[in-house]
Amino acid sequence: MTIHRVAGHRGTGGLDGVVAAETALSHVDGENGILIIAGEAVADLAKTSSFEGVTARLWAAASETPITEAEVRAQLGKARERAFARLPQILAAAEGLSLVDGFRAGIAALQAEPGLSPKAAIMGAMPVIVGALARQAKGEAPVKPDATLSHAMDSLRMLHGRAIAPREAAALDAYFVTVSDHGMNASTFAARVVASTQADLFSAVTAAYCALTGPLHGGAPEPVLEMLNAIGSRERIKPWIDAALARGDRLMGFGHRIYRVRDPRADVLKTAIEKLAANHADLPFAADVEAYAREALKRKNPERALDTNVEFFTAILLDALAIPRAAFTPIFATARAAGWTAHAREQQLHGRLLRPQSHYVGPMP
Ligand code: ACO
Numbered sequence: 001m002t003i004h005r006v007a008g009h010r011g012t013g014g015l016d017g018v019v020a021a022e023t024a025l026s027h028v029d030g031e032n033g034i035l036i037i038a039g040e041a042v043a044d045l046a047k048t049s050s051f052e053g054v055t056a057r058l059w060a061a062a063s064e065t066p067i068t069e070a071e072v073r074a075q076l077g078k079a080r081e082r083a084f085a086r087l088p089q090i091l092a093a094a095e096g097l098s099l100v101d102g103f104r105a106g107i108a109a110l111q112a113e114p115g116l117s118p119k120a121a122i123m124g125a126m127p128v129i130v131g132a133l134a135r136q137a138k139g140e141a142p143v144k145p146d147a148t149l150s151h152a153m154d155s156l157r158m159l160h161g162r163a164i165a166p167r168e169a170a171a172l173d174a175y176f177v178t179v180s181d182h183g184m185n186a187s188t189f190a191a192r193v194v195a196s197t198q199a200d201l202f203s204a205v206t207a208a209y210c211a212l213t214g215p216l217h218g219g220a221p222e223p224v225l226e227m228l229n230a231i232g233s234r235e236r237i238k239p240w241i242d243a244a245l246a247r248g249d250r251l252m253g254f255g256h257r258i259y260r261v262r263d264p265r266a267d268v269l270k271t272a273i274e275k276l277a278a279n280h281a282d283l284p285f286a287a288d289v290e291a292y293a294r295e296a297l298k299r300k301n302p303e304r305a306l307d308t309n310v311e312f313f314t315a316i317l318l319d320a321l322a323i324p325r326a327a328f329t330p331i332f333a334t335a336r337a338a339g340w341t342a343h344a345r346e347q348q349l350h351g352r353l354l355r356p357q358s359h360y361v362g363p364m365p
Helices: 042-048 051-063 069-085 087-094 099-108 118-137 151-160 166-178 186-196 201-212 221-231 234-247 264-276 282-300 310-320 325-350
Strands: 026-029 034-037
Touching: 034 042, 034 051, 034 264, 042 166, 042 264, 051 069, 051 151, 051 166, 051 325, 069 087, 069 118, 069 151, 087 099, 087 118, 099 118, 099 201, 099 325, 118 151, 118 201, 118 325, 151 166, 151 325, 166 264, 166 310, 166 325, 186 201, 186 325, 201 325, 221 234, 221 282, 221 310, 221 325, 234 282, 264 282, 264 310, 282 310, 310 325
Parallel strands: none
Antiparallel strands: 026 034
16 A cells, blocks of 8 residues: 655645636636536536537637637547558657556657647547556557547547447446546646746646646646455454544545535536446445545544545546556546646746746855
8 A cells, every 4th residue: 555645745735825817718607516617517518418418618718719619529530540550650659657657758850740730649548558558568459440430439549449339438438537637737827937938738737647647736637546455354443444544544535625524526427327237236335435434534634624525436436347457547637638738838928937936944155
C-alpha cells in the first residue's frame, strides 16, 4: 500500500485564492458544491450531452467560433485514424516506459497533422495511445480505431479488443463529460502557463498531463482501489481508517482545494456506476468506506472541511469497465484534454504571458 505524505510547504499557500485567469469555460463554486461547464451544471450536462457535445461547447467558448457536436465527432474519428497510422513512431518513443510514462512520451511525440486542427489531433491520439500501450503490456496487438463510433465507445474498444455494449460506452461517456473541465486545477493551469508563452498546443497539453500524473491530482484513483483492497472487509473499515489518519496518511479520494462540501461530480459518477451495473458488488462497501471516512476526517480536522472528491467514484467506475489500473490517469487525460485544449486556446487568444514573482528568502550576498 502506497503511503501518501506531503512535506510541509512554504510561503504562498499553493496560490490558494489567487485568480490566475478569466475564463468562459468552467466555474467551480466550492462552498456550494456547484460545477458549471460551458454554461451547464455538471449533473444536467451528464444527462443531456455526449463528450463530443461538451467538447464542441468548450472549443466554441474558447475561440468564439461555433462548432457542432457532429463536426467534433468527425474530427476526433479522423484524428484517431491518423494517430493509429503513426503508432510505430509513437510506440518507439514510449519503449521501455510504464504506461503512465509511456503515454507522456507518446503525446510528446505528436505533431501537427495536415487537415486536422492540433486540438483534434491531440485528443484523437490519446485513446489510441493508451489502448495500444495497455494491450502491448499484455502482449496483444493494437486495435485499429473505428471512426464511425463515439470517442468513448472506440476508446473502450481499442482497450479491450471487442465490441462494446452501449451501456459500457454510456458509462465511460458520462465519466468523460463529468471530468472534461474543472476551473483552474493544477494541470489546466500548467497548460495555460505554457500556452501563455505562445508555445504550441502539443507542448501545453504535454505539460498539463505531467501535472495530472501526481497523486494529489489525477493519480489518485489507483491508490483509491489499493485503499479499498487493503481495507478488504466491513469490519476493518473503522480500524484501518483510524490507523491511517493517526499515522498522518491522506485518504485517497477525499479532500479538495476548492470544494468544502461533497464534490458534485461524485454523485454523477455514482449514478453512472449504478446504471452500468445495477448490483455492483463493490458499491455498498465503497459507500460504507466513504461514510466512515467523511466522519473520521470531520473528527480529525474539524476546521478544514474534507469531503469525497471525484477520484473516489472514478476508481470504481473505471474498474467496473475493466480498464487496467495503470491506464486510469491516461484515461482521465483523454477526457480532460477537452478542457486543456480549450483553456490553452483561450489563453493564446485572450491571455497575457503568465509570469508571477517569487519572494526571496535565501541569504543575501
Ligand atoms: N486525508 C487526510 N487528511 C487530509 C486529506 C486527506 N485526503 N486531504 C487534506 N488533509 C488534511 C491535511 O493533512 C491538512 O491537515 P493539517 O493542516 O493537519 O496538516 C489539511 O487537511 C489541509 O490540507 P491541504 O494540504 O492544505 O489541502 P490542499 O488543498 O492542499 O489539498 C488535496 C487538496 C491535494 C486534494 C488533498 O485533499 C489530498 O491530498 N487528497 C488526497 C488525494 C486525492 O484524493 N487527490 C485527488 C484530488 S481530485 C483531483 O485532482 C481530480
